[in-house]
Amino acid sequence: MIQIRKLIWVLVLFVLVNTKGFALSFIPSDTIVLSTVKQKIQEGSASDRTLDAYHTLLEKADQLLSMQNPTVMDKTMWPPSGDKHDYLSISRYWWPNPDTADGLPWIRKDGETNPETQTDAVDRKRLGAMTQAVKNLSLAYFFSEDERYAQKAAGILKNWFLDTETRMNPHLEYAQSVPGYSKGRSSGILDGRSIASVVPEAITILSKSSYWTQSNTSDLTQWLSEYLKWLIDSELGNKENNQKNNHGSWYKYQVAALSMHLGNDSVAKETVVSAQESLSKQLDDEGKQTHELARTRSFFYSCFNLDALTNIALVGDCVGMDMWNYASADHKSLLLAVNYLAPVINGEEWNYTEIHGVDLSDLVFPLFRMAKHTNSNEVSNLLAKTISVLVEKEKSTGIKNEKLEALSLLSDFE
Numbered sequence: 442m443i444q445i446r447k448l449i450w451v452l453v454l455f456v457l458v459n460t461k462g463f464a465l466s467f468i469p470s471d472t473i474v475l476s477t478v479k480q481k482i483q484e485g486s487a488s489d490r491t492l493d494a495y496h497t498l499l500e501k502a503d504q505l506l507s508m509q510n511p512t513v514m515d516k517t518m519w520p521p522s523g524d525k526h527d528y529l530s531i532s533r534y535w536w537p538n539p540d541t542a543d544g545l546p547w548i549r550k551d552g553e554t555n556p557e558t559q560t561d562a563v564d565r566k567r568l569g570a571m572t573q574a575v576k577n578l579s580l581a582y583f584f585s586e587d588e589r590y591a592q593k594a595a596g597i598l599k600n601w602f603l604d605t606e607t608r609m610n611p612h613l614e615y616a617q618s619v620p621g622y623s624k625g626r627s628s629g630i631l632d633g634r635s636i637a638s639v640v641p642e643a644i645t646i647l648s649k650s651s652y653w654t655q656s657n658t659s660d661l662t663q664w665l666s667e668y669l670k671w672l673i674d675s676e677l678g679n680k681e682n683n684q685k686n687n688h689g690s691w692y693k694y695q696v697a698a699l700s701m702h703l704g705n706d707s708v709a710k711e712t713v714v715s716a717q718e719s720l721s722k723q724l725d726d727e728g729k730q731t732h733e734l735a736r737t738r739s740f741f742y743s744c745f746n747l748d749a750l751t752n753i754a755l756v757g758d759c760v761g762m763d764m765w766n767y768a769s770a771d772h773k774s775l776l777l778a779v780n781y782l783a784p785v786i787n788g789e790e791w792n793y794t795e796i797h798g799v800d801l802s803d804l805v806f807p808l809f810r811m812a813k814h815t816n817s818n819e820v821s822n823l824l825a826k827t828i829s830v831l832v833e834k835e836k837s838t839g840i841k842n843e844k845l846e847a848l849s850l851l852s853d854f855e
Contacts, residue, residue, distance in 0.1 A: 479584050495584060502581035502590050505574045510600040511567040512607035518562045520615040521623070527610050530565035530632055531558040532617040546621025552737030552796050565632060571601050572635035579643040582650065591650035594643060599657065602640075602664050611668035614677065627681035630672065630692055637695040638752070640665065641702035662703065669699040673708075682715075685722045686732035687742055690749035693719070697756040706760045713757040716750060717764055720773040728773075728781030739793040740785070744803035747778060751810040758814065765815045779811060779820060786827050801827050 481487035482495050513528055520529040533554045537544030559566055578594035581587065600607050616629025644661060647653035672678040672695060681692040693716045700708040723746070725731055733742040754764035754775065768774040782804060785791050791799045808824040811817065 475583065482584060498577060498581055499585060501577045502593075505578055506589060506593050508570075508574060508593075508597075510597050511571045511574075512600050512604075513564050513567070513609045514607050515567060516562060516564050521618075522615070524610065526608060527615055528564050528568070528613055528632070529615045530563045530568075530617055530629065531555075532619050532626065532628065533558045533565075535619045538621070544620070547619050568632060569635060571597060572639045575643050576639045579639075579646045583646050588650060588652065591647055592652040595647055595650065595652040595657070598640070598643065598647075598661065603657065603660050608664075611664050612671040612675070614675075625677050627677040627684070628688055630677060630681045630695070631688055633668070633672075633695055634691045634749075636665075636668070637698045641698065665699055666703055669696065669703065672696055672699075685719070686730075687746035687749055689719060690716065690723075690746050690753070694749050694752050694756070697753055701756050701759055709756055709760045710762060713753055713760065713762050713764055716753045717767045718769070720750075720767075720775075720778075721769045721771055724773045724778055726772075728777035728779075730778060730781075734793050737794050737796045740782075740791050740795045740799045741797070741803050743778075743782060744807060747775070747804070747807035750775060750778075751807045754814065755810065765811065775811060776815075776817065776820070779808065779823065783823055786823055786830065801831055805831075 478487070478491065482492065487495070514525050516525065516529060518529060519525060520527040532549075534551055535547040535549050535558065536553070536555045538546060538548050561567065575594050575597055578590045578597070582590035582594065602608055613629050613633050614625045616632045617626050618629070619626065640661070644653075644658055648655075648658060672692070678692070681688055682696075683689065684692070693712050697709045697712040697716070700706070700712065723730055723732065730743045730746055733739055733746050736742045750764075757764040765775060768777075785799060786801060786804070805824070805827055808820060808827060812821040812824045
């Protein structure tokens with residue numbers, strides 16, 4: 442069994458480097474941890490696995506130095522507004538209607554991604570590439586202090602958010618659109634989670650570089666303020682806030698994280714309270730996330746929702762609230778939700794539809810946050826067991842994918 446206390450330093454870099462499909466929050470309370478990792482790297486006292494993760498991060502950052510800076514102007518489709526500065530994406534689970542001559546309106550096939558929604562004709566992949574690049578470059582700059590990484594990250598941020606000719610307008614009115622439906626969809630707000638999870642702390646990291654000025658910080662802070670105002674005031678934002686599944690959780694995460702970053706702790710606290718109260722609507726008495734279990738990717742979305750909720754709990758830490766140990770009057774809590782998933786970690790079958798198969802690595806990030814921020818030996822043991830199972834699976838199959846390859850950073854502690 443992997444010992445959780447020995448995992449802490451490697452897990453930090455593991456979570457930083459491998460976050461595809463999940464949002465990662467850089468929270469101020471983790472600055473000391475990151476600084477300690479940096480000191481260990483500089484002193485040469487970091488473990489071999491931590492050093493491997495660090496070198497992998499630099500390799501990724503080096504590759505990004507020659508990347509063309511993405512912008513919303515690169516798309517070939519036009520949003521309904523006729524303004525290319527407006528972000529546009531098409532909902533991934535929607536397909537042309539086989540029963541109509543023109544394929545309109547598109548129909549939904551839950552869990553089945555239409556590749557036509559993921560092309561460069563729209564902005565979704567581009568937004569992901571932008572935030573992933575900024576995250577990796579900012580971290581590479583933080584650990585190495587190599588100004589090349591800061592320069593590139595700053596250039597990407599300026600092109601996407603600030604430059605007059607290429608900036609994205611601060612709203613998501615046309616995110617996750619569906620051909621044949623004229624109205625905007627609140628579910629598109631999910632696309633913005635990577636902005637809230639990466640950009641604020643990238644600003645903090647880059648502020649130490651000469652390539653990022655105070656004026657840049659002011660301008661991007663203004664962009665984030667306008668985006669937050671749209672989230673709170675818009676009809677789509679209000680609709681998304683009332684969703685009882687991962688969409689409502691990721692909306693609340695964005696509002697809480699951006700409010701905290703912008704110094705509005707009162708709104709951040711209100712949003713954490715709202716997230717806590719939502720547990721009564723999201724969980725049943727056993728801890729089942731009932732709305733996620735109805736999906737064709739039920740295990741993934743159960744983990745995805747926990748990813749959002751534990752990110753909100755991180756924000757709660759920063760504004761003096763303890764969501765980790767919160768329990769509603771009807772005993773709904775994060776721990777209850779985790780405990781419902783625990784039997785799967787211990788080898789029991791998942792009895793709900795999961796068209797892509799259960800992947801325990803989907804649960805690593807929520808478990809990591811809970812183990813790090815609670816005193817629960819139960820959660821720590823679940824995290825250790827999850828990592829052990831995944832490492833053993835990699836060894837037995839010889840199959841490496843992005844998640845399992847990152848988990849191999851932990852093999853020193855088997």
